[in-house]
Amino acid sequence: MSQNVIALLVIGFFMIFPLAIGFAARSKSRSTAEDYFIQSRAMGGIAVFFSVAATWWSAFAFLGSNGYFYTTGPMYWTAIAWNVLFGVLYYGVGKKIWYMGKLNNYVTATDFFNHQYGSIKLGNFVAVILIVCTVPYLQIQLSGGAYLIQVASGELIPFALAAMLFYLVIIIYVWAGGIRAIAWCDIFYGVLLFFGMVFAGFYVASLVGGPASMFHQVERIFPGHTTLAEGRWMNWLAMFIITPVGSFMGPQLWARFYSVKSAKTFDIMPFLLAAAAIAYIGSMLTGNAGKLLYPDVAELVNGNADYILPTVLFNHAPFVLGSVLMACGAAAAMSTANAQVLALSTVYTMDIHRKYINKNLTEHKLIWVGRWALLIFSAAAYIMALFVPGLLVTIGLVALGGTAQVMIPTCGALFWKRSTVAGAASGMAVGLGLLVLFTFSPIKAPGPFISGGGALFALICNLAVFVIVSSVTKPRPEKLMTQLKQQYSDFYHKVNMYN
Amino acid sequence: MRPDDAKMSGKSKLIWILLLIGFMCMEFPGVLFFKNMSEPYIFGFPFIYAFNLIMWAYMVVVILIAYLMNWGEPVLDEKKQGGDDV
Numbered sequence: 001m002s003q004n005v006i007a008l009l010v011i012g013f014f015m016i017f018p019l020a021i022g023f024a025a026r027s028k029s030r031s032t033a034e035d036y037f038i039q040s041r042a043m044g045g046i047a048v049f050f051s052v053a054a055t056w057w058s059a060f061a062f063l064g065s066n067g068y069f070y071t072t073g074p075m076y077w078t079a080i081a082w083n084v085l086f087g088v089l090y091y092g093v094g095k096k097i098w099y100m101g102k103l104n105n106y107v108t109a110t111d112f113f114n115h116q117y118g119s120i121k122l123g124n125f126v127a128v129i130l131i132v133c134t135v136p137y138l139q140i141q142l143s144g145g146a147y148l149i150q151v152a153s154g155e156l157i158p159f160a161l162a163a164m165l166f167y168l169v170i171i172i173y174v175w176a177g178g179i180r181a182i183a184w185c186d187i188f189y190g191v192l193l194f195f196g197m198v199f200a201g202f203y204v205a206s207l208v209g210g211p212a213s214m215f216h217q218v219e220r221i222f223p224g225h226t227t228l229a230e231g232r233w234m235n236w237l238a239m240f241i242i243t244p245v246g247s248f249m250g251p252q253l254w255a256r257f258y259s260v261k262s263a264k265t266f267d268i269m270p271f272l273l274a275a276a277a278i279a280y281i282g283s284m285l286t287g288n289a290g291k292l293l294y295p296d297v298a299e300l301v302n303g304n305a306d307y308i309l310p311t312v313l314f315n316h317a318p319f320v321l322g323s324v325l326m327a328c329g330a331a332a333a334m335s336t337a338n339a340q341v342l343a344l345s346t347v348y349t350m351d352i353h354r355k356y357i358n359k360n361l362t363e364h365k366l367i368w369v370g371r372w373a374l375l376i377f378s379a380a381a382y383i384m385a386l387f388v389p390g391l392l393v394t395i396g397l398v399a400l401g402g403t404a405q406v407m408i409p410t411c412g413a414l415f416w417k418r419s420t421v422a423g424a425a426s427g428m429a430v431g432l433g434l435l436v437l438f439t440f441s442p443i444k445a446p447g448p449f450i451s452g453g454g455a456l457f458a459l460i461c462n463l464a465v466f467v468i469v470s471s472v473t474k475p476r477p478e479k480l481m482t483q484l485k486q487q488y489s490d491f492y493h494k495v496n497m498y499n
Numbered sequence: 500m501r502p503d504d505a506k507m508s509g510k511s512k513l514i515w516i517l518l519l520i521g522f523m524c525m526e527f528p529g530v531l532f533f534k535n536m537s538e539p540y541i542f543g544f545p546f547i548y549a550f551n552l553i554m555w556a557y558m559v560v561v562i563l564i565a566y567l568m569n570w571g572e573p574v575l576d577e578k579k580q581g582g583d584d585v
Binding site: 081088091210211230233240268278415416485488 | 558
């Protein structure tokens with residue numbers, strides 16, 4: 001059997017199998033918007049774990065991480081810590097959001113802000129932030145996934161067609177089964193992603209004599225590549241905070257708070273997510289071994305460090321193995337993209353269309369609006385993937401820096417009675433303004449933040465403004481606070497939590 | 500917004516302190532105090548990789564213990580939990 005036929009069979013399997021899962025999920029669906037967008041708040045523990053892990057790990061993790069280890073040495077190793085932080089946030093913050101969502105029928109992040117702060121305008125502000133910052137992150141999934149399909153096919157499928165196929169598959173199964181189809185597919189993607197990352201790392205390291213020998217060679221040939229570069233500690237720290245916080249506030253994760261059936265899932269998730277972080281050992285090995293095999297980035301496909309793994313597999317691995325591993329990488333991208341595209345469509349349908357365009361839509365029609373929104377957001381990401389180039393991690397960090405700003409008013413609502421609408425809005429405005437300034441102008445963050453800490457500086461300023469403005473502005477209405485205090489009291493007393 | 504009659508337990512505070520220590524160890528010593536150190540190699544990994552790998556194992560153990568201890572929170576009587584409608 002020729003290599004091209006094998007490649008097409010591998011890709012065909014990775015395309016068709018999720019479609020089959022999606023249509024199986026459809027048979028369990030109910031015709032309500034709540035079921036389509038958050039699975040009627042009844043997602044089981046296994047599906048939640050794989051769906052959260054696979055959504056959280058993306059092309060950024062599978063490809064971008066290798067590129068970062070390749071270019072900057074251990075900088076990305078802070079990822080093993082941020083995965084633990086993400087898990088702890090899921091318990092400490094996510095569980096409260098879930099409980100409040102269950103009591104008050106929230107479906108989106110906007111619903112949370114509308115109710116907790118008693119302000120529609122604040123909710124709309126958050127909706128805009130989440131949409132604007134999620135689309136670029138969606139774009140990098142498409143770019144990464146499409147490129148892997150292109151390479152896995154032995155260049156039979158060009159990038160533009162690969163990107164089209166990538167989205168076609170996602171749109172079909174999300175269209176059919178909504179978040180249930182995504183969660184079921186994510187079990188498949190999650191397993192592939194975890195084992196793909198680990199196996200690829202050890203395989204690539206074996207090409208240069210195994211991990212121990214590899215690191216001694218790296219240290220000898222590239223002095224300084226096994227230690228953190230001078231003055232980069234801020235970048236290390238900023239990534240540790242911004243990446244998990246930004247991902248955690250993405251609309252796709254909000255859907256994964258509300259969808260959960262049992263509080264017990266939140267209790268065990270930090271352990272599962274932290275343990276799964278060991279998969280990053282694969283990226284660490286791939287990036288470092290790749291440095292030995294291809295010292296010059298110009299030798300890599302497209303001259304792009306993100307493509308160190310495809311380059312190594314394409315040139316050194318048996319064709320079938322390379323195709324399977326690259327399909328695992330495409331799974332990483334698909335598992336994030338599917339969640340993002342549905343989350344964006346949810347925000348548009350529930351927060352914009354239902355409130356401002358047509359208030360009298362039936363449940364059935366709401367689902368259809370969501371489906372058409374899927375197509376539009378996918379098309380936007382597709383166009384950006386074709387025309388906006390850039391390193392996956394770089395684009396990803398800017399987008400995550402934006403969504404991370406939403407964390408301050410979220411925690412304010414959950415933990416601080418004195419939080420106000422003015423504090424939340426002004427804090428986020430300052431944080432986002434600074435982020436835009438540092439990203440799109442020659443002005444750089446001050447002091448130590450200049451070294452990759454712009455988003456963290458923006459987050460700290462957001463917090464400071466939030467606290468100061470909340471302290472001097474009118475508190476939330478007494479009636480609302482009385483209701484919320486009772487609900488938070490019920491949370492801490494676990495009323496109707498574990499039944 | 501924790502109510503006054505549901506204060507955090509001592510066990511819960513201990514878990515959060517142990518987690519905080521773990522995060523600080525993962526983020527600060529390797530980059531501030533042991534910078535530019537490849538040696539000693541541990542498990543075949545340069546120091547910064549090995550150090551954070553050990554701290555990761557510590558965090559996983561602390562989180563597992565936290566889970567087994569219900570995150571330090573007292574377990575309420577199940578009959579009472581379902582007793583009041585919200």
